Amino acid sequence: MVAGPVQPERELDQPVDIALPNGRLNPAAVGWSRHPVQGINLKGWGRNKRFEYWCITSPDLIVALNISHGDYRVTLASFFYDRATGEAVPEAEIHWLPNNDRASMPGQTGRDDAVGKGERMQIAMRINKTGTRLTGETSRLKADIQVHEAPGHESLNVLVPWDSKRFQFTRKDNCLPASGWVELDGRRYTLDVGSAYATLDHGRGRWPYSIVWNWASGSGRSDGRELGLQFGGKWTEGTPSTENALKIDGRLHKISQELEWRYDRADFMKPWQILGDQVDLTFTPEYDRYSNFDRLIVRSKEHQCFGTFAGTVTDNDGKRYRVADVYGWAEEVARRW
Structure with missing residues (x-):
């Protein structure tokens, strides 16, 4: 992508409720x-x-x-x-x-x-x-x-x-x-x-009954700054929302762009790349937590790889930060539920 x-x-x-009284999406x-x-x-x-x-x-x-x-x-x-x-x-x-x-x-x-x-x-x-x-x-x-x-x-x-019947709030x-x-x-x-x-x-x-998503998260310090990395992919495509953000010394910087995820689905232990206007990161795994639960109608298959992020990120004011050895994970999950 x-x-x-x-x-x-x-x-x-x-304050705002996510659903209307009839149970459907509240656009507000x-x-x-x-x-x-x-x-x-x-x-x-x-x-x-x-x-x-x-x-x-x-x-x-x-x-x-x-x-x-x-x-x-x-x-x-x-x-x-x-x-x-x-x-x-x-x-x-x-x-x-x-x-x-x-x-x-x-x-x-x-x-x-x-x-x-x-x-x-x-x-x-x-x-x-x-x-x-x-x-x-x-x-x-x-x-x-x-x-x-x-x-x-x-x-x-x-x-x-x-759509009006299917929606997700995430923190x-x-x-x-x-x-x-x-x-x-x-x-x-x-x-x-x-x-x-x-x-x-x-x-x-x-x-939805069937969905695939990416999620990456990292927390750490680099060059004296505390950096929080939060990226999602696939599941938000086609919606007006993303779950992409940076946290720089406690301040959240929202990224309203779907990012590009590059990784080898035949070998999840190879380095990943997450790219966008404000993100240029390589993720290097050290361990792949793999699980596969399959009961035909209900299924969950996931690769959650733990490792380190390196590269650069840019905040909403245009300031660039070096990312070095920030620990976290990147994952691909497929669900039928």
Whole structure:
């Protein structure tokens, strides 16, 4: 895909519900915001998708916790990766036609807790005075992590409409310091607030049955600047929205352009390129987290590659920044749901 033209997007700064009283798209909510002003008022059953995904990266490890609720299915999942040894431990638990107590999912992001209760896995994402406390316990993994969110912290909040019946609100947030600990099989790892970053993917909406997307995210420091990278592709094509943005020392710079993604689908470990008027980056993977869940009607196939970004980015004022060894991931996901 070649980088597309710049599409002007509306910045929202007042509360607005994403749906009209009849459950259809509220056109007034189409746009983006620096803070989550969008109210989630989805109706109906069977096509609603709600998920909370947190991923923490540090020089030593990667750990991710996920709660998702698709009306007819609740999934709890965790992932651990030791960057020194290469040990990877994914775990998941799926409940079909779940009881209401399997997953409690907040409406508006950042205000309410998300809690998932399984037979073998317990995951909680609880809002507190300094941010969000993440706790998880599985057969092998335990975690207690504090995500620190400073007052006025900016994140990317976007409503993406496919049509009047199908639309998705997403909040992508990065450059969030994290502290706490993770245990795998009794071995404890410590997360230091100076070197560990948390990233949030919060989603609420009604998706098409079949979809493919790219997502890339990175948090780190380069030449004394704190840089947050947030890029998406494929799933927003043909809509008036993108999920592309830069964060420079805490300030969000929205990119209203579909970017060009270049990567080898036969070998996801080869370097990727993400290109546009404000982005010229090469992503070099160190690990490919591959998964393939196939139940004919419901399917998820994904390659989430972790590694480093290098190149240049340009903010909305035209200032260019060097990107060197900013850690994160780039992924391709195909879903039928």
